[in-house]
Amino acid sequence: MEAAFDLDSVLAAAREEAGLEDFGDTGFxxxxxxxxECVSRDLQFSDPGFRAFQANVRRWLVNRLRYVDGVKANPEVLEEDVSDPIIVLGMPRCGTTKMQRLLSVTPGSIPLPLWMTQNPAPFPDEQPGNPAGRIAFARAIQEAQRANNPEFLASHERTAEQAEEDSDLLLFAIDYLMMFIVHPSDALLDWLRERPRLPAYEMQRKLLQYLQWQQGGKQGRRWVLKNPGHIGQLDALSTVYPKATILHLHRDLRTVLPSYCQLIRAIYLDLFDEYNPQRIGRQTLAYWGPEFRRHRAQREKLQDRLNIVDASYQAVLDNAVGVAAEVLARAGITMTGETETALKQWQAENAQHKHGKSSYSMEEFGLDDNAILAAFGTFDEAEDWT
Structure with a gap:
């Protein structure tokens, strides 16, 4: 157990598994x-949760070793242009997953499926163009969640080959604020909040370059990304992706926050034997309130360099294809008949709540109007932008 929390032992184990020595920049x-330190002192994972923690740390480190080795052998990776993605952001539970997956089916897009986010570096025995082992790895995650955690599936479906949020790539930096979400140590959050935000995004850019190179290069295509965690990160996001087209989705926080808390409770079923829902509510306000306010301030400051389309959650429900068409137009992409057909077909095949609907309330998580207003300063900022 002690070795699991000893930095040198953790690094040595990753080197042994990868058969590689060079992590590149060791600032991480x-x-x-x-x-x-914080996990050892502050958290009491269940046995499966602790094994998942160890496996994740090992995966982040082994992929870093393989990435550094891959770029040494193929330095042209760093010439790949990933500067112009379509990025979907907004508070959690605002329709960001739906819009990312919808936009990912358009011709000329590069989707980011779960298998890429879990292992951006090829496995040692992998043949170019055949990531079967990485896909199988992601399918194992998918099947385990389907079998063991239907509550999570009802809140957020994950499949190996379907577009998934890019926060998983940012986690490879280790030094990334959303690390707190699955390692909910208040001390860790305080420490991460004082850290520079740019390095994690620079790491993500490198991984996207590597993934794009593995797929034959840009070829006139662009990534479709999505991450609620981009809230509060507009400065870093726009620095790393200066030609990005951003879709910002909005929804009343009195609906967003209890839905998000229910999702977190479902995630924690895999990590902890028990976790107080009131604590989830408190930590939700502590994480998202400052980031929400930071996001609003950054958006005002950076508005001249941001290419943003705003839409409400209701607009996504009523006319997601229309919202997608507006985003594509803003990105300079012509809406062809082929594109419209692809969008409408995906929409028809992906009904909301097809895996069931969760039940929850603000009260069970210790939330009320006063607490939300104190943390966020508003219930719905949509009127500022839409």
Whole structure:
């Protein structure tokens, strides 16, 4: 058990598994040491949760080793242009997943499926163009969640080959604010909040370059990304992706927050034997309130360099294809008949709540109007932008 929290032992185990020595820039080890310290001191994972924690840390490190080795052998990776993605953001539970997956079916897009987010570096025995082992890895995750955690499936479906949020790539930096979400140590959040935000996004860009190179290069295509965690990160996001087209979705926080808390409770079923829902509510306000306010301030400051389309959650429900068409137009992409057909077909095949609907309330998570207003300063900022 002690070795699991010893930095040198953790790094050595990753090197042994990968058969590689060079992590490249080792600045990430400061954040890794802090993560190990806070998890050891502050969290009581269940046995499966602890095994998942160990496996995730090992996966982040082994992929880093393989990435560095891959770029050494193929330095042209760093010439790949990933500057112009379509990025879907907004508070959680605002329709961001639906819009990412819808936009990902358009011709000329590069989707980011779960299998890429879990292992951006090829496995050692992988043949170019045949990531079967990485897909199988992601399918195992998918099947385990389907069998063991139907509550999570009802809140957020994940499949190996369907577009997934890009926060998983940012986690490879270790030094990334959303590390707190699945390692809910208040001390870790306080430490991460004071860290520079740009390095995690620079790491993500490198991984997207590597993934794009593996698929034959840009070829006139662009990534479709999505992450609620981009809230509060507009400065770093727009620096790393200066030609991005951003879709910002909005929804009343009195609906967003209890739905999000229910999702977190479902995630924690895999990590903890028990976790107080009131604590989930408190930590939700502590994480998202400051980031929401930071996001609003950054948006005002950076508005001249941002290419943003705003839409409400209701607009996504009423006319997601129309919202997608507006985003594509803003990105300079012509809406062809082929594109419209692809969008409408995906919409028809992906009904909301097809895996069931969760039941929850603000009260069970200790939330009320006053607490939300105190943390966020508003119930719905949509009127500022839409």
């Amino acid at each position: 080890t400061e954040a890794l040491a802090k993560l190990l």
